[in-house]
Amino acid sequence: MDTSSRTLDPSMGELRVGTKAEGPAARLGHDLTLVMDVWIAEVSWVDGRPGAVILTVQSASLSVLRGDGGVKSLSGAEKALVRSNALRALDVKRHPTIGYRSDEIVATDGGYRLAGSLAIHGKTHPRAIDLQVTDLGDTWRLTSDSVVRQSEFGVKPYSLMMGSLRVADDVTVSFSANLAKK
Structure with missing residues (x-):
């Protein structure tokens, strides 16, 4: 049995x-794109097949890419306020990381299904x-989109104006990376 490990990061x-x-x-608010840096x-x-995945994200590394x-478009000060509100909602001082750990990985037609926590x-x-x-020749392109319900994890979505403008409970987490073949 041949075993090895690979590391992926923001680079x-x-x-x-x-x-x-x-x-x-809602029309007054922005649909936000945030990046975990x-x-x-x-x-x-x-x-030659993935056997396990462990992902660790530093919660405080969140930045606002766009709204x-x-x-009107988001100003720099408004982006800073959005970031501050998101970090407060995540309570990054008490919960500095977000993590995913696979328990099982099964091949599918277009890639893999990871089952974990x-x-x-x-x-x-x-x-x-x-x-x-996706096989790109010398590299593999890895992509995933998942919906996460904030309240399921005890995160209260931000709201203002007595709740008439709020962040939807469901957020979409998107991952993309290029992994060089060995």
């Missing part, structure tokens, strides 16, 4: 979080993630 890809504005005043994924390989929609805000729940793999 190889990106981990984004997409939010949507909702409520009666510090993360590491350790992938264990057995006989779409709204009455996701830990956010001090709560851990089972989570399956479908990872698409």
Whole structure:
């Protein structure tokens, strides 16, 4: 049996979080694209196939890439406020990391299905993630989109104007990376 491990980090890809504005005043708010700037994924390989994945994300590394929609575009000060509100909601001082650990990886037609556990805000729940793999010759392109319900992990979505403008409970986590073939 041939075993090895590989490490993926932000130099190889990106981990984004997409939010949507909702409520009666949603048109005033922005759909946000956030980026997690510090993360590491350790992938264990057995006989040329992924056997386990451990992803660790530094919660405080969150930055605001952009805000779409709204009455006007987000200013630098507004991006800083959005970041501050998100870090407060995640309670990064008490919960400095977000993690995923696979228990099982099964090959699918377009890649792999990872079954494991996701830990956010001090709560851990089972989570399956479908990872698409595209062969680009010298590299593999890895992509995944998953919906995460914030309240499932004890995170209260931000709201203002007595709840008439709020961040939707469901956020989309998108991962993409290029992994060089050995």
